[in-house]
Amino acid sequence: MALLSIRNLTVRFATSTGSFTAVDGIDVTVDKGDVLAIVGESGSGKSVSMLAVMGLLPDTATVTADEMRFDGRDLLKLSPKERRKIIGREITMIFQEPIASLNPSFTAGYQIEEVLRFNAGLDRRAARARALELFRQVGLPDPEQKLKAYPHQMSGGQCQRVMIAMAIATEPRLLIADEPTTALDVTVQKQILDLLTEIQERSGMALILITHDMGVVAETADRVAVQYKGHKMEEADVLTLFENPQNPYTRALLSALPENATGDRLPTVADFMAKPEVRP
Template sequence: MSLLTIRNLTVRFATATGPFTAVDGIDVSVDAREVLAIVGESGSGKSVAMLAVMGLLPDTATITADEMSFEGRDLLKMTAAGRRRLIGREITMIFQEPVASLNPSFTAGFQIEEVLRINLGMDRRAARERALELFRAVGLPDPEQKLDAYPHQMSGGQCQRVMIAMAIATNPRLLIADEPTTALDVTIQKQILDLLMDLQERHGMALILITHDMGVVAETADRVVVQYKGRKMEESDVLTLFEAPSHPYTRALLSALPEHATGDRLPTVSDFLQGRAFQ
């Protein structure tokens, strides 16, 4: 049995000009200890699909699916109380903007201690000690000082490490990482990816990595789902995807990588899809 199973998921948003379909009938599954990459351009519905799993979409969203289950538990029929016991404990998520995802009014230590108190029932002293352990585990410099630091007093990379510490605090079965290296410089990107992969291996988590970076996919994933305009275009193991992609959109994505470019201008995905650079 897959850890997470999604069949025929559709997400529509009510807008002033009518309904907008952001996710259109996709299927996704991930097994225990597996690293699944969901890749595609911005606006392809990658994040929306996973936010639907987390129950974090606004009231303007309508979610339908033939199945959305976690270890056989039906997420669509689950009560609000049941979902609260699951989300944030067994399924956690790292968001794109770490600084914006942390509450600027509270210290980093308070925010992770709150996760531990609410989800694991720890008292304040135990939560403080565990928060310090987690800050050390994710490689935060001066972890004792960072417990009392506010988000604006830390760099983007440090805030992302705080978010990772919060996400693994409850030893989740599944961690969803949504563009975890966005807005970080190249050196910090590598450190964050290495940290995520090390934690995934040590804790035995399944990891869903949402990204548009094919280099990240090549380095981290076991299996890849390619999305375009809310639909799944292709799914395969990572080696097959790079050596023998079957869908024209996947071939376009790979051909548009800068290292594959020739001539005076970088090609775009649109060039390939319109036949100007790919036959």
């Protein structure tokens, strides 16, 4: 049985003039210990589909699916109280822009301790000890001092490490990382990816990596799902997808990589086809 199984997920947003569909009938399957990369350009529905799983979309969104199961439990049929026992504990998420995701009014230590007290049931002293352990685990320099630091007193890479520490604090079975290296320099990007890979391999948790960076996919993922305008174009293991992409949109993405570029300009989707076909 798959750890996460989603069939025919659709997300629509109401607007002042009607509605629009951000995710249109996609399927997602993740097994225990899997690393699945979801790739595609901005606006393809990558983040929205995972925010739907987390139950974090605004009231203007309507989420439907034939199935949305985590470890056999139907997330769509659980009560809010039952769902909160899973979300933030067994399923956690690292959001884009770590500095914006942390509360500027509280120290990093306070914020991770709140996660531990609420989701792991630790008292204040135990939460502080566990927070310090997690800060060391994610490689934060001077972890005792970082517990007392506010987000603006840390670099982007350090804030991202704090977010990772918060995400793994409850030893989740599934971690969703949404563009975890956005706005970080190349050296820090590699450090963060290496850290996520190390944690995933050590703990055996499943990892869903949302990205538009095909280089990141090649280095970290087992399987890749390609999205375009809310549709899933294709899904394959990493080696198959890079060596023999089946969908024209996937071929366009790979051809746009600088190392694959030929001539004076990068190709566009239009160079491959007028409208990418949708493959279930």
